[in-house]
Amino acid sequence: MLKSLVRRLPEPIKAPIRRRVVAYGQKVNAPAPLSAADHDHWKRNGYLIMPQLFAPEQVARGAAGFDEAWATRRADDRSLVIDAYVTGGTQRRMHLADAPDEARSEVYKLNDLYLVDDVVRSMILAPALLSAMRELVGDDVVAINSLHFERGSTQQFHVDTYYMPPPPGGQLIVSSICLEDVHADAGPLQYYPGSHLIDPFLNDDGDRRCRNPQELAMATDYFATRCAEHGLEPTTFLGRAGDTFLWHEQLLHGGSAIVDMARTRRSIVTHYWTKSTMPPDDLVVAWGAGHVLQRNHAPVPA
Numbered sequence: 001m002l003k004s005l006v007r008r009l010p011e012p013i014k015a016p017i018r019r020r021v022v023a024y025g026q027k028v029n030a031p032a033p034l035s036a037a038d039h040d041h042w043k044r045n046g047y048l049i050m051p052q053l054f055a056p057e058q059v060a061r062g063a064a065g066f067d068e069a070w071a072t073r074r075a076d077d078r079s080l081v082i083d084a085y086v087t088g089g090t091q092r093r094m095h096l097a098d099a100p101d102e103a104r105s106e107v108y109k110l111n112d113l114y115l116v117d118d119v120v121r122s123m124i125l126a127p128a129l130l131s132a133m134r135e136l137v138g139d140d141v142v143a144i145n146s147l148h149f150e151r152g153s154t155q156q157f158h159v160d161t162y163y164m165p166p167p168p169g170g171q172l173i174v175s176s177i178c179l180e181d182v183h184a185d186a187g188p189l190q191y192y193p194g195s196h197l198i199d200p201f202l203n204d205d206g207d208r209r210c211r212n213p214q215e216l217a218m219a220t221d222y223f224a225t226r227c228a229e230h231g232l233e234p235t236t237f238l239g240r241a242g243d244t245f246l247w248h249e250q251l252l253h254g255g256s257a258i259v260d261m262a263r264t265r266r267s268i269v270t271h272y273w274t275k276s277t278m279p280p281d282d283l284v285v286a287w288g289a290g291h292v293l294q295r296n297h298a299p300v301p302a
């Protein structure tokens, strides 16, 4: 009894949060109010592209996080966890320290680097990014997780509230920062403009979560049918390094199939919840111009 209880507890963070001095040029990240056209675009389409939000040197520092994480993992994996072998139904969650070298050449997600890396925090909490999101959701936002993708996610079309619905009354918003120019063969992001206006999928308990493969299949069918009814078609995002794509919590999106596995699509995807509706027992920490959810790394199955 006690043993099973203990196994279910999240693992404590082993390494302290690293503090590194990050001196970024403020010019490109300086907050500027969104235009009326931007707001209108967001309302009608459920996404917004912020071109060249990050300068080349920032992008390079962000992209270096992959090499650093892999190179140092045996000595100190900073408690990082990856989802390896994502494609082909073989996904496995493991400690980065335990990941074989070859896992890096396949599709994987490096989870929550923001918990241990100040360069990542500086990017996902860049003032211009925060101010845009604040305008779009009408509240401050808190980064609740981050995903580093070295290749396209190949994730089927979905809505992020299947997996991380915001607390009652709150909103979810997502940013995806391109760490390199996206090639069409690298499995680019695809999305259905306007799909955020479709009534949300609700499970039998009346919430937006997909808790098992059956609910995921139902939700997938539901959105496919609604998109067809409304004549919505998917669009592909071929971003340039430094571009940032923001999407609405109900935008239907996914990662297209990778045609050429030699092509990377390095990106950082961050999910944020609105701050004023964060559960009171969640540890929300101020950092730089914004806030992050301070929590444990994802638990790895024994």
Ligand SMILES: O=C(O)CCC(=O)C(=O)O
Residues within 6 Å of the ligand: 147, 149, 152, 153, 154, 155, 160, 176, 188, 189, 253, 254, 255, 256, 267, 269
């Ligand atoms: O960039 C992608 O391929 C999609 C990632 C995604 O959907 C997510 O992390 O929520």
Ligand SMILES: [Fe+2]
Residues within 6 Å of the ligand: 158, 159, 160, 253
């Ligand atoms: Fe997603």
